[in-house]
Amino acid sequence: MTPILEARRLNAFYDEAQVLHEISFAIAPGGITTILGANGAGKTTLLRAVSRMVRTTGELLFDGRSIARMATEDVVRLGIAHAPEGRGTFGDLTVEENLKLGAWGRRDRAGAPADMKRMYRYFPRLHERSRSAAGTLSGGEQQMLAIARALMLAPRLLLLDEPSLGLAPLVVRDIFGILRTVALETGVAILLVEQNAALALELADHVFLLETGRIMVEGPSTVLRENEAVRRAYLGY
Amino acid sequence: MDVLMQQIVSGLATGSIYASLALALVMIYKATDVVNFAQGEMAMFATYLCWSMLQAGLPYWVAFGATLVIAFAGGVLIERVVIRPVERAPLLSILIVTIGLLTIFNSLAGWIYSYVQKPFPSPFPAAPLTVGGVTFGAHDLGQIGVTLVALLAIFAFFRFTPLGLAMRAAAQNPVSSRLVGIRVGWMLALGWGLAAMFGAVAGMLIAPTLFLDPNMMGSVQIYAFAAATLGGFSSPVGAVIGGLSVGVIENLTGTYVKFIGTDLKFSVALIIILIVLVVKPAGLLGRRAVRRV
Amino acid sequence: MTHTKFAGSWTAALFTALACALPSGLSNFHLFQFTQTYIYAIAMLGLNLLTGYSGQISIGHGAFYAAGAYVAAIMMDRWNIPYACTIPAAAVICFAAGYLFGLPALRLEGPYLALATFCLALVVPQILKHFDQWTGGSQGIVLTKPAAPFGLPLNPDQWLYFLCLLVLLALLFATAGLVQGRVGRSLVAIRDNPAAASAMGIDTALYKTVTFGLSAAYTGVAGALSAIAVAYVAPDSFNIFLSDNLLIGVVIGGLGSISGALYGAFFIEFVPTWTQDISKAAPWAIFGVVLIAFVYVMPLGIAGGLRAAIGQRFARAKPSQ
Numbered sequence: 001m002t003p004i005l006e007a008r009r010l011n012a013f014y015d016e017a018q019v020l021h022e023i024s025f026a027i028a029p030g031g032i033t034t035i036l037g038a039n040g041a042g043k044t045t046l047l048r049a050v051s052r053m054v055r056t057t058g059e060l061l062f063d064g065r066s067i068a069r070m071a072t073e074d075v076v077r078l079g080i081a082h083a084p085e086g087r088g089t090f091g092d093l094t095v096e097e098n099l100k101l102g103a104w105g106r107r108d109r110a111g112a113p114a115d116m117k118r119m120y121r122y123f124p125r126l127h128e129r130s131r132s133a134a135g136t137l138s139g140g141e142q143q144m145l146a147i148a149r150a151l152m153l154a155p156r157l158l159l160l161d162e163p164s165l166g167l168a169p170l171v172v173r174d175i176f177g178i179l180r181t182v183a184l185e186t187g188v189a190i191l192l193v194e195q196n197a198a199l200a201l202e203l204a205d206h207v208f209l210l211e212t213g214r215i216m217v218e219g220p221s222t223v224l225r226e227n228e229a230v231r232r233a234y235l236g237y
Numbered sequence: 238m239d240v241l242m243q244q245i246v247s248g249l250a251t252g253s254i255y256a257s258l259a260l261a262l263v264m265i266y267k268a269t270d271v272v273n274f275a276q277g278e279m280a281m282f283a284t285y286l287c288w289s290m291l292q293a294g295l296p297y298w299v300a301f302g303a304t305l306v307i308a309f310a311g312g313v314l315i316e317r318v319v320i321r322p323v324e325r326a327p328l329l330s331i332l333i334v335t336i337g338l339l340t341i342f343n344s345l346a347g348w349i350y351s352y353v354q355k356p357f358p359s360p361f362p363a364a365p366l367t368v369g370g371v372t373f374g375a376h377d378l379g380q381i382g383v384t385l386v387a388l389l390a391i392f393a394f395f396r397f398t399p400l401g402l403a404m405r406a407a408a409q410n411p412v413s414s415r416l417v418g419i420r421v422g423w424m425l426a427l428g429w430g431l432a433a434m435f436g437a438v439a440g441m442l443i444a445p446t447l448f449l450d451p452n453m454m455g456s457v458q459i460y461a462f463a464a465a466t467l468g469g470f471s472s473p474v475g476a477v478i479g480g481l482s483v484g485v486i487e488n489l490t491g492t493y494v495k496f497i498g499t500d501l502k503f504s505v506a507l508i509i510i511l512i513v514l515v516v517k518p519a520g521l522l523g524r525r526a527v528r529r530v
Numbered sequence: 531m532t533h534t535k536f537a538g539s540w541t542a543a544l545f546t547a548l549a550c551a552l553p554s555g556l557s558n559f560h561l562f563q564f565t566q567t568y569i570y571a572i573a574m575l576g577l578n579l580l581t582g583y584s585g586q587i588s589i590g591h592g593a594f595y596a597a598g599a600y601v602a603a604i605m606m607d608r609w610n611i612p613y614a615c616t617i618p619a620a621a622v623i624c625f626a627a628g629y630l631f632g633l634p635a636l637r638l639e640g641p642y643l644a645l646a647t648f649c650l651a652l653v654v655p656q657i658l659k660h661f662d663q664w665t666g667g668s669q670g671i672v673l674t675k676p677a678a679p680f681g682l683p684l685n686p687d688q689w690l691y692f693l694c695l696l697v698l699l700a701l702l703f704a705t706a707g708l709v710q711g712r713v714g715r716s717l718v719a720i721r722d723n724p725a726a727a728s729a730m731g732i733d734t735a736l737y738k739t740v741t742f743g744l745s746a747a748y749t750g751v752a753g754a755l756s757a758i759a760v761a762y763v764a765p766d767s768f769n770i771f772l773s774d775n776l777l778i779g780v781v782i783g784g785l786g787s788i789s790g791a792l793y794g795a796f797f798i799e800f801v802p803t804w805t806q807d808i809s810k811a812a813p814w815a816i817f818g819v820v821l822i823a824f825v826y827v828m829p830l831g832i833a834g835g836l837r838a839a840i841g842q843r844f845a846r847a848k849p850s851q
Contacts (some may be wrong), residue, residue: 051416053412053415053516070416071420072415072416073415073418075420076415076416076418077418081416082416084413084416088410088412088413089413090406090409090410090413091408091410093402093405093409095466097402100402101402101403101406101414101417101419102417103418104399104403104417104418105418105419106416126449127499143272149417153417153418225310261664266641270640272644272656280672302561304629313802319822323826323829324701325824325832326825326829327830329581329587329777330783330825330829330830330831331775331825332780332781333777333778333781333782333825334821334825335819336774336778336818336821337817337818337819337820337822337825339818340814340815340818340821340824341814341815341818341819342818343811343814344812344814344815344817345812345815345820347812348811348812348815370582416832442601459648459652461649462645463645463649465641466641466642466645470641470642475576503652503656504652504653504656504657507649507652508652508653510645510649511649511650512643513636514634514642514646515634515637517841518637518638518639518642519639520642523642
């Protein structure tokens with residue numbers, strides 16, 4: 001089975017500074033993978049490398065096809081949606097307009113209205129505020145909007161950067177539940193960066209541990225949960 | 238009272254020209270932070286192309302429409318070919334490129350068409366119209382009408398169409414726009430195309446009054462800058478209101494404040510704008526950029 | 531000494547030597563072109579302080595040039611004040627004008643500031659024409675070219691050449707000292723990150739207004755020199771193209787660089803003449819193309835391009851050691 005995303009000796013740079021060093025991994029289609037690591041380990045950079053927002057060398061393959069030289073907008077049209085750090089919502093546009101824009105790169109434009117209804121079902125709060133400017137939403141609501149907008153692409157790979165940031169625990173549980181449902185229903189692969197290690201380990205099937213730009217440990221979450229080093233560093237016991 | 242109404246309408250008529258050009262400037266500024274110094278000259282050149290078509294015998298509105306299409310294509314081309322290679326350069330350098338375009342268009346027009354003034358036809362009847370007992374020039378009313386239609390069309394485009402939405406998104410937040418698959422570069426090119434179209438409308442409407450010559454749009458562009466600043470460079474609605482206001486102020490001060498006369502009325506309009514800036518540094522409807530620390 | 535400063539002092543010496551040798555070979559007209567170049571360079575030094583170092587855009591410096599020119603002209607014509615005294619007078623008056631304009635300008639940003647300065651530049655010729663009892667209106671004021679002092683064996687054009695060269699060299703030296711020291715660093719800090727600069731205790735408002743004043747003063751000096759050198763002032767010579775040209779020169783020469791003022795001045799003075807030689811029909815179209823080409827090849831100006839080229843040469847020289 002072709003991995004949905006594969007990196008081979010990937011390096012990532014911000015100008016002259018190298019942040020990722022010779023990263024290699026493969027992610028199976030469907031399923032949820034999480035990247036754990038301390039601040040500055042390069043987790044966000046890894047996601048940005050996949051959505052082509054930083055300069056990289058090395059190979060990057062999406063469903064067997066090389067994307068290492070492609071531009072962000074082209075990679076998105078292939079089916080990679082990225083809900084970035086900082087949410088990236090269009091503050092001056094309404095919630096509804098933000099969702100419509102999420103569907104811009106879709107393969108099948110016709111399916112967009114149905115998906116918008118689905119997003120409103122998953123996130124009723126967004127439906128209530130559909131005519132408000134996105135910038136007036138609370139932090140948590142903007143996070144929901146960012147995820148919903150990414151899902152509007154009907155992506156095959158969803159990149160999420162710290163989706164739990166700024167959200168109340170109950171809301172986080174809801175969102176993670178939605179993510180699990182979406183993964184099951186649509187077969188989308190999810191690559192998740194999370195600070196909340198406990199929750200991430202619960203949700204994910206597969207885990208990578210990133211430290212100063214290198215993959216230290218990887219494996220199924222059931223196994224890593226028991227791993228001594230991971231437990232000490234990230235679960236606190 | 239009648240004279241006042243006439244002066245106001247006359248002011249609105251020239252003001253609608255300023256509004257069109259100001260809108261063109263603001264569209265490009267919003268998307269790229271660049272003030273296109275060449276907007277007026279591009280408009281002038283488009284008007285000359287229209288003139289050539291009319292000389293060749295095309296009916297007025299056909300030539301008008303064709304000019305809009307050519308202006309649009311020209312704007313897109315200029316953005317892709319001339320501006321794109323330097324889009325990462327410092328802002329002032331890009332400004333200098335637009336000044337270069339200004340001199341090129343101005344000089345080419347003079348070379349191809351000569352500096353002799355040419356008359357340009359108006360599609361509106363010469364006979365004045367009487368509305369509510371007051372007579373107005375048909376061309377004045379026509380100017381206002383055509384501009385209004387164009388403005389409504391563009392506002393509807395931006396508000397209600399997917400492409401318009403994508404363009405608004407690209408102007409506001411290019412990074413997030415890429416993340417939803419929008420080709421930001423092409424959106425900018427489209428913006429230039431639309432701006433060029435508006436410039437062409439302004440040029441073709443004012444040519445009958447000012448007579449066509451390569452320096453025709455010089456003072457119009459200055460007023461358009463003033464209008465965009467008055468309304469706030471980040472607000473398209475502001476540009477329109479600014480344009481109309483500048484037109485009316487210019488006309489009324491010229492008529493009613495006698496000691497000023499024609500040579501100073503230009504300065505008065507500008508001084509008024511300077512005063513507004515002191516009170517509202519970002520223009521009437523503009524928003525000051527919030528600097529995140 | 532870093533290699534750029536080293537290169538800088540050699541070029542300065544070379545330039546001075548060439549400049550002094552020049553008059554012996556040239557006709558008065560060509561000499562005058564160089565004199566005008568030095569005058570533009572002085573004005574551009576000032577504009578560069580404002581736009582390059584302090585980051586405040588002005589497309590209206592022609593106004594201060596005109597002010598300096600008319601101050602000098604009126605003083606010489608009405609009150610018979612010796613021309614040498616008009617230069618510092620122009621500097622002081624224009625400093626005050628620039629400082630006063632800089633005060634409300636503090637609140638304006640980007641295109642709003644540009645437009646405010648633009649308005650100033652447009653309004654000045656109109657005002658000059660209007661107050662004709664003082665300014666001679668549209669006819670302007672005719673002056674006489676001063677002869678060389680102390681019986682020096684120079685004709686008036688040659689004397690003016692050296693006078694302008696002297697003032698230019700003095701100001702180049704003074705400006706270099708200014709920007710390479712604390713003042714320069716503070717200005718750059720204010721330009722790049724005003725919030726941080728103020729948090730560090732720099733009085734941004736004071737720096738910005740004083741810079742405005744200084745840049746106006748430089749440009750006023752240039753204007754005064756031009757009144758003396760041309761021996762004539764009229765409102766139409768100080769139109770918006772002058773302000774445009776000053777800005778073009780500063781950007782093409784290199785923003786935030788002292789030598790940039792000189793490169794820019796040469797560009798503005800000589801390129802239009804060359805384009806006339808290339809095409810009688812549409813010389814400004816060629817000028818526009820040249821302008822665009824310069825920005826493509828050297829987006830950071832001539833000074834920036836040279837700096838990069840010198841840097842590359844030195845970088846290549848290192849590895850083999």
